[in-house]
Every structure is written in C-alpha cells, then in structure tokens.
Amino acid sequence: MEIWLIRNGEKSGPYPDYEIRSRIEHEELESDAKVWHDGLTEWTEIGKLDLFRDEFGKKSEAPQPPPLPKAVVERGASAVVEAKPKRYLARRFWARWLDLTTYAAVWWLAMYLAGRDIGAAIQNPWMLLPMYLPWFALESWAIHRFGRTFGKWLMGLRVENDDGSMLSLKAAVWRSVRVMVTGIGFGWGLLSLLCQGMSWFTTKRIGKPIWDYLGKHKVTAEPASPFKIGAMVMLFIGAAQLQMAVRGPHEEKIMIEAFPQYKEFFQRGNGWYFPVKNSPKPAIFES
Structure with a gap:
C-alpha cells in the first residue's frame, strides 16, 4: 500500500507502508501526522488508522536494557582519550x-x-x-x-x-x-x-x-x-x-x-x- 504524507505544509509521497512503519519506529512521525491512502475520503491522523495504530505502542512496550555499568563507561571514555593521535x-x-x-x-x-x-x-x-x-x-x-x-x-x-x-x-x-x-x-x-x-x-x-x-x-x-x-x-x-x-x-x-x-x-x-x-x-x- 502506498501512503501520502503532509510534510511542512506540502504533500509528500507516496511511500510504501513498511517505510512509514520504520519512520514511526524511529520517532520521525507522530500519531497526529496527517496521511492519506487509496480508500480514504480525506486526510486522516496516522494514529487513527488500524494499519498503523499498534506501531505507536511498540516502542514503549519493548523491554529496555539497564544502564551500562560505571566501569564500562569509564573504560570507554579512557579508550577515546587514548585513541586521540599524539x-x-x-x-x-x-x-x-x-x-x-x-x-x-x-x-x-x-x-x-x-x-x-x-x-x-x-x-x-x-x-x-x-x-x-x-x-x-x-x-x-x-x-x-x-x-x-x-x-x-x-x-x-x-x-x-x-x-x-x-x-x-x-x-x-x-x-x-x-x-x-x-x-x-x-x-x-x-x-x-x-x-x-x-x-x-x-x-x-x-x-x-x-x-x-x-x-x-x-x-x-x-x-x-x-x-x-x-x-x-x-x-x-x-x-x-x-x-x-x-x-x-x-x-x-x-x-x-x-x-x-x-x-x-x-x-x-x-x-x-x-x-x-x-x-x-x-x-x-x-x-
């Protein structure tokens, strides 16, 4: 399915639906972004479409790893300093x-x-x-x-x-x-x-x-x-x-x-x- 967007006040597209999902995953599109595809009678908020509604909840539901241990962070910082050419x-x-x-x-x-x-x-x-x-x-x-x-x-x-x-x-x-x-x-x-x-x-x-x-x-x-x-x-x-x-x-x-x-x-x-x-x-x- 091909999706059209409104970007900066102008029509943009068409984009395949998998690209739209990727943009949602990377937080490039908000749920109130206006979209249109064949079958819709008017521009509609993307978060109201059954096709993409569930995509906006995936990021918050996905388990996140804990913060890195302090020792690992310090070693990484020292490695950056040592990598700087003398x-x-x-x-x-x-x-x-x-x-x-x-x-x-x-x-x-x-x-x-x-x-x-x-x-x-x-x-x-x-x-x-x-x-x-x-x-x-x-x-x-x-x-x-x-x-x-x-x-x-x-x-x-x-x-x-x-x-x-x-x-x-x-x-x-x-x-x-x-x-x-x-x-x-x-x-x-x-x-x-x-x-x-x-x-x-x-x-x-x-x-x-x-x-x-x-x-x-x-x-x-x-x-x-x-x-x-x-x-x-x-x-x-x-x-x-x-x-x-x-x-x-x-x-x-x-x-x-x-x-x-x-x-x-x-x-x-x-x-x-x-x-x-x-x-x-x-x-x-x-x-």
Whole structure:
C-alpha cells in the first residue's frame, strides 16, 4: 500500500507502508501526522488508522536494557582519550631545527672555505632562497629510506604512512617540499616565523601538520632518551656557534653601519670568529 504524507505544509509521497512503519519506529512521525491512502475520503491522523495504530505502542512496550555499568563507561571514555593521535609537537620542532641548524652551519662553513663573500651573501635574500634546497633533497631520501633524519632519530621520531608503511620517494619529496614552503617559509626570517605560527594553528585544528594531513602520513615516537637529548643540546649549541664564527663579524659590521650609536657595544663583544676573507675588515676589528 502506498501512503501520502503532509510534510511542512506540502504533500509528500507516496511511500510504501513498511517505510512509514520504520519512520514511526524511529520517532520521525507522530500519531497526529496527517496521511492519506487509496480508500480514504480525506486526510486522516496516522494514529487513527488500524494499519498503523499498534506501531505507536511498540516502542514503549519493548523491554529496555539497564544502564551500562560505571566501569564500562569509564573504560570507554579512557579508550577515546587514548585513541586521540599524539602530535609530539615539541619534539618535532626541536628535531626539525636541529637538522636545519646543523645543515646551515655546514653550508656557511663551506661558503667560508670556498672564499665566498659572506657579508654579501647575508644581505642577498635571493642567494639565501635556495639555501635549504639541498637539505630537503637529502631529507626526502632519508625519510624514504629510514623514516627519519638525524634530528628525528635523536628525538625518537619516525615518519610513516597512516597504514604503517614507509613513504615512497615521491611521497617523501612532496612532504619535504610542503615543509620547506608552508612549514619554514624557506627559512626567511619573519616569513619563517609566520609559517611556523600558521602551521601550529593548523595542526591544532586538524590534528596533523598540513604536510602529513595531505600526504596521509603520521609520526610515531619512542620514549625519549636522556643521552640523545643531551647530545642534541650539545650539537645544537655547537652548530649555532659554528654559524656565528662565520657570520658574526659580517653581521656586526652590518649592525654598526645601520646603528652607529651601538658601535661601542659591539666593540666590547668577545665573540669567537673565523678570520675574515675577501672582504673589507669589519669595524669591530679596527683599532
């Protein structure tokens, strides 16, 4: 039998009678809902029809189980909490910047040993734009081959697909490109800070950094090792000091030229720097 309904002031249907029963069972229709079928002379309340009258009493008559035990409810709640993926944001941040700082130290040292003009390089943003490209190429291979970089190894982190498999080389390259562009903004000062801030908010919102969300990757973690953390701190300090040894005198010269009122402040510094090559002697070394 086909049934017509009045829904939101409009005629709706026809519906088979079993669908009407299903709607009554799921409380989608009340007993005063107006219906019509072949044989009726006018719209009639569904609860007054012999065909459906008994359906409205079934739900209340059906036996209901008692409430769940408190222990079961608590276990279910704890399982939901445990199922929430961990993001390891602090460990990932320091692993990332240990890798980048160590690479940058090697890059600046190579520039120095090659006799390049360090001062000119510091002031030329277009020269610094491709600076991290070799690193991210190396990172792609390392993630594909080992699932981690040196920094991630020290932090006990591993990158893999959501199903636990290793990333293909193509997937690892795309991940590294997204990190370089949206994660650190090519390492350009304020742009880098802006990108990291946006990445943090995005991760809080969707549960993963955008590069892992788009690639369907995840980062797993082992218990942190105090020895590895100590090694990471020492390496980070050493890499930062190595960069300063190369860049320091040139950055001081740039600052003195921009802010001559602080010349005496810089001249009192006791920084440890490499001898300056192929560039005018910085003001700090003048007598």
